[in-house]
Amino acid sequence: MQFENVEFDAGFDSGNLREVQESLDGFPELADRFTNGGKSKPIHSKADKTFYLWTRNDGQTKNRTWFYFSMQVKSTERMNVELRFMNLNRVQNLFKMGMRPLLRHEQMPKWQRIPTQPLTQYTSLGMEMAFCLSFSPDGQIHPQMGTMRQPCPPGKYYLAYCLPYTYKQAQARIRFLEKLFALEHLSSQIPRLKTRRRIYFHRDILIHTLDGRNLDLLTVSSMEKIKTSREVDIEGLYPEGGSRSHEFDKPCFFISARVHPGETISSYMMDGFVDFIISDDPRAIQLRDHFVFKIVPMVNPDGVYRGHYRGDNNGVNLNRVYDNPNKEQYPTIWAIVQLIQTLNLEWYIDLHGHANKPGTFLFGNWIPDLTKQHQMMTFARAMHLNSHVFDMTECDFAPKQMVQQSTKVENR
Numbered sequence: 001m002q003f004e005n006v007e008f009d010a011g012f013d014s015g016n017l018r019e020v021q022e023s024l025d026g027f028p029e030l031a032d033r034f035t036n037g038g039k040s041k042p043i044h045s046k047a048d049k050t051f052y053l054w055t056r057n058d059g060q061t062k063n064r065t066w067f068y069f070s071m072q073v074k075s076t077e078r079m080n081v082e083l084r085f086m087n088l089n090r091v092q093n094l095f096k097m098g099m100r101p102l103l104r105h106e107q108m109p110k111w112q113r114i115p116t117q118p119l120t121q122y123t124s125l126g127m128e129m130a131f132c133l134s135f136s137p138d139g140q141i142h143p144q145m146g147t148m149r150q151p152c153p154p155g156k157y158y159l160a161y162c163l164p165y166t167y168k169q170a171q172a173r174i175r176f177l178e179k180l181f182a183l184e185h186l187s188s189q190i191p192r193l194k195t196r197r198r199i200y201f202h203r204d205i206l207i208h209t210l211d212g213r214n215l216d217l218l219t220v221s222s223m224e225k226i227k228t229s230r231e232v233d234i235e236g237l238y239p240e241g242g243s244r245s246h247e248f249d250k251p252c253f254f255i256s257a258r259v260h261p262g263e264t265i266s267s268y269m270m271d272g273f274v275d276f277i278i279s280d281d282p283r284a285i286q287l288r289d290h291f292v293f294k295i296v297p298m299v300n301p302d303g304v305y306r307g308h309y310r311g312d313n314n315g316v317n318l319n320r321v322y323d324n325p326n327k328e329q330y331p332t333i334w335a336i337v338q339l340i341q342t343l344n345l346e347w348y349i350d351l352h353g354h355a356n357k358p359g360t361f362l363f364g365n366w367i368p369d370l371t372k373q374h375q376m377m378t379f380a381r382a383m384h385l386n387s388h389v390f391d392m393t394e395c396d397f398a399p400k401q402m403v404q405q406s407t408k409v410e411n412r
Contacts, residue, residue: 010069013166016307017069018056033123047082058308059315065089066262066309078136106156165267202245207335213301222288225249251346256296262309263353361394
C-alpha cells in the first residue's frame with residue numbers, strides 16, 4: 001500500500017493490516033460512527049498527514065485487534081504522521097492503564113513503546129485509536145545504544161499492537177535448544193553445560209497444521225526414574241517419524257501457549273519457563289527429578305503466522321474445541337487430546353494474555369472434589385511465594401471460569 005513518501009506492508013510472518021486510506025471522503029457511512037458508538041467524542045491530533053488503517057479480521061469472525069506492519073518513510077522534510085486505527089475490538093482498558101503500541105526501526109534490535117499515550121474511543125466500528133509519530137531528516141537512531149528519539153529519521157519502521165513473537169522465532173528457539181542439548185558430550189569441558197548432563201531433552205513434531213507447519217512437542221525432565229522403553233507411537237501423530245521420548249516413572253506437567261495468536265506474552269512466558277526448567281536453580285532441579293514436562297510452545301502456528309488475534313486459519317477459537325476436536329478441522333487440538341490420554345497427567349497449564357486485566361495470575365478450575373480443589377489453590381499459592389510478579393489475590397477459581405471445551409487450567 002503505497003502513498004506519497006509513505007509505504008505500508010504486512011506481507012510477512014504474523015503481519016496484519018487490511019487497508020490504509022488517506023481520507024474518509026469515500027466512506028460516508030463513517031460520518032456518524034461516534035454518535036452510534038455511545039458517549040464517545042472524536043479524537044483529534046495535530047498532524048501533517050493522517051492515515052486511516054483497518055486491521056484484518058480472523059476469517060469471518062469479529063476478532064480484529066492484532067496489528068503488525070511495516071511503514072517505509074521517505075520524506076526529506078519534517079513530517080508529523082497520525083496513524084488512526086478504525087476498527088479495533090473494544091480493548092480500551094489496558095491503554096487507559098498505560099499500554100502503548102510498539103515501534104522499531106529496521107536497524108534497531110529492540111522494540112520501543114511509541115513516545116506518547118495513544119488516544120482511544122469507542123465507535124460504531126469498535127474502538128478507534130490514534131497516535132502521532134514525527135519524522136525528520138535530522139532524526140537519529142543509535143543502534144548500539146538501542147535508543148531512538150522523536151523526531152525519527154526516514155527509513156523503514158515496524159509497528160505492532162504488542163511485542164511480536166512469530167512462528168519463525170518459535171522455530172529458531174526450538175532449534176537453539178536442540179543444538180544446546182546436542183552438546184552434552186562436551187559438557188565436561190564446558191562448565192556452564194555441566195548441569196545439562198543430568199537433563200533429559202527430546203523434541204517431537206506432534207502433527208502438521210492445516211497449512212503444513214509444525215506442532216512441536218518438547219519433553220524435559222531429569223534422568224531420575226527414566227525407563228529404557230520409549231513412548232508408543234499414536235496413530236495419526238508424529239508425521240516425520242523418528243524415535244519417541246523415553247518413558248518415565250513419574251507424573252507429567254503439560255504446558256502449552258499461543259492458542260490465541262495475539263496473546264504474544266504467552267510465548268515470552270513460555271521462554272521464561274523453559275529457561276528456568278533447564279537451569280541450575282535448585283527448584284528447577286527438584287522439579288525435573290519429580291516430574292516430566294511436556295511442552296507445546298505454540299498451539300496455533302497457522303493463526304500466529306497469518307496475523308490473527310484469537311483464531312486459527314478459519315477464525316475458530318481453538319480454546320473452545322477441546323471437548324471433541326475433529327482431526328481434519330482442528331489437527332493441533334486433536335493431537336494434544338490424543339497425546340494427553342496416554343500420559344500420567346498431573347497438571348495442564350495453558351499460558352495466555354488478558355485483554356483487559358494487567359498482572360500475572362491464574363484462572364483455575366472449580367472442582368467439587370475438595371482435595372483436588374485444595375491442591376489447585378495450593379499450587380497458586382506456591383506460585384505466589386516463588387514469584388514476586390504473581391498475584392494470588394487476582395486468581396479466580398469460580399465456576400463461571402469453567403468452560404467445558406477449554407483446557408484444564410489457564411494462566412494469564
